[in-house]
Amino acid sequence: MMVKKILISFLFVTLVTTSLIAKSDEVGILPFDLVETKHSIRGKNGKLNYIAVAGDTELKDSKGKPKASIFSTAYFRSDVKNTSERPLIFVFNGGPGSSSVWLHLGVFGPKIVQIPSDAQAVPAPPYTLKENALTLLDIADMVFIDPVGTGYSTALGEYEGKDFWGVRQDAEIMSDFVRQFITKYQRWNSPKYLAGESYGTTRAAVMVKELQEGWGSIDLNGVFLISSIVDFQAGDFNTGNDLPFITFLPTYAATAWYHNALPNKENYADLPTFIEEVRTFAMTEYASALILGQNVSKEAFTNVVDRLHEYTGLSKKYLEQTNLRIDEMLFMKELLRDRGLSVGRLDSRYLGVDASNVEARFDTDPSSYAIDGAYTAAMQTYLASDLNILRQQRYNILSGEVFSNWDWLYEGSARSQGYLNTGHFLSRAQRQNPSFRIFVANGYYDLATPFFATEYSFNRSGFDTQRITMKYYESGHMMYIHHPSLKKLADDMRAFLSIYTN
Incomplete structure (x- = not known):
């Protein structure tokens, strides 16, 4: 009898595993690595029920060989059945070499880390994660993406991290993830946005070109550019x-x-x-x-x-x-x-x-x-306690290895490229797509990506300024760590999305 039970259990596990592997081969998701959890918070307009799906997506090359595993956290409002009119925002940070933790636990996500608003150093732990009543989750689903070499994302098989650490290479693999995600979750017909911070705005501009002009064109409704840098001549102090x-x-x-x-x-x-x-x-x-x-x-x-x-x-x-x-x-x-x-x-x-x-x-x-320790501890805590992601390997908040090995060349040669400028990809997207809009958030006290450099960049390259929303905050690069600016930023982004949520 015991042998029979063991045999039945073995057959059951085998069937389940075979089913998961088959599903993995079909949609590219690594088995056992997606964890779904259910949650609710008090949002801007009352109780907000949502589902979080966190884990790895396996991306393959043209020969079907695994090339990269991308870790992401997706949030879906659970009481919405028709998603064709519901915006979907793909969110990432910059660096290059940064995970998505800052925008995830700073402004967009359903939980945020609580830190002082008065530009004082954050004390040692414990830190507080609180419900984010300002999250946009009531009006848009969101996907937070960690590029290769950050978070838990990594190269696979015969590929190395350096194969994805460059302006073009990074945009290609991140765009592959977007294509696969909207296919798996049947979101091709949803309004789609990219949201990036710092180098993430550079990435967003290149991804716009990759997505809208690549094979299987994916038209986007717009981008959120937070602390933008798209023209490096305006920001690089060189002789x-x-x-x-x-x-x-x-x-x-x-x-x-x-x-x-x-x-x-x-x-x-x-x-x-x-x-x-x-x-x-x-x-x-x-x-x-x-x-x-x-x-x-x-x-x-x-x-x-x-x-x-x-x-x-x-x-x-x-x-x-x-x-x-x-x-x-x-x-x-x-x-x-x-x-x-x-x-x-x-x-x-x-x-x-x-x-x-x-x-x-x-x-x-x-x-x-002043703030790095709080965000690092909060992310590790949040992954384990809220998302049930229990892993022994390091979650890379920031990676100096990625930054130091970054290939800044997008054009054919350094001479043809000059200073990296991806702004013209955005202006071309406006010309090709009459619905494409741009939201730009600037901090007055940001000495990494100064607001006047951003203004300079968007005053050229043929932009349609009627489809650009330029906002300013009395804070710095991460303006959302200043509580009044966080509220203003959330309200401004909500208004920007309102065309699809009225």
Whole structure:
């Protein structure tokens, strides 16, 4: 009798396993690695019931061989039967080399990590995960994707991580995931959006081209670009490139405003009014002086020094020594040197104390180490406690290996490409797709992807500005860590989606 029971159990397990493997071969999902859980939270409009599906998707090459396993977490509202009109948002962060944790537990997901809003370092654990009443899950389903080398995503078989670590390679594998996902869950006819932060906005632009112009064209309804960088000439301080000195200046000014480092702050009614004046100066007298170089008159040079001092709080002597060219890393250390403090790069509201006050640059970005530990611990806790993902391997929040091995070349050669610029993919998407819209979120205190550089990028390349929504927040790169900005961002994105949810 015992032998019979064992045999029956063996046959049952065999049949189930065979069924799962067959299903895996059909849709590309690794067996046993998708975990479905049911949840409910109090959303913006009352109780919100949803299903979370977390796990791995196996992607194959043209010969049917496994090439990559992509870890994702998808959220579906459980009381919606007709999904053809329900938006689906694919969400990822940047780096390159970052998992999707920041947007997942910072703004979009049903749970968020609770951290101080006043630009103070987060204390040691324990940390609190709370229900996110501002989540867009009541009006849109969402999929959080970890690129290869981040989260639990990895290369498979004969493939290596480096095969996917590049502008083109990354966009191709991420687009493969999107195609497979909408096929498995029958979402080809749903309104579809990409949402990226930082390098994730670069990725989104290339994915738009890959999805809309590749084989089996997938038209998108739009993109959410949070702390955008699509034209790297506007953001890279390299010898001979004067553009970043212009595009960073308004963020320098906003930072000096925030820290009361301006000589005449009382002359300006508010931050937006002040910033508008700095914008005008940056594109006129300042840009002209930089273009003229050594041919700039002594009078013009002195005038620019005076104005830069008024707008940044940096000493006139220092500004003269920089030859009017203020590097971002030098600014972060110099602005509050007399107070023994440096300001953050991702969020210049944050302050740090370095080992030495005479160095040219800060030791480490204070706006990064202030919050990294909280998000890391919260994600590990959330995966295990809420999503039932119990794994021994490391969940890679950030990967320096990915970043250091990144292939930045998209065009045929470095000379033909010049500075990486993916903005024209978005403007072309607008020309080809009359429904394609762009939402751009900017932090005034973001010294990684400054808002004026973003404005510069979207004022060219043939964009239809009527289909671009540009919003600003009194926070930094991750504006959602500032509680008032989180609410405003969520409301702004909700309004952007309202065309499909009314």
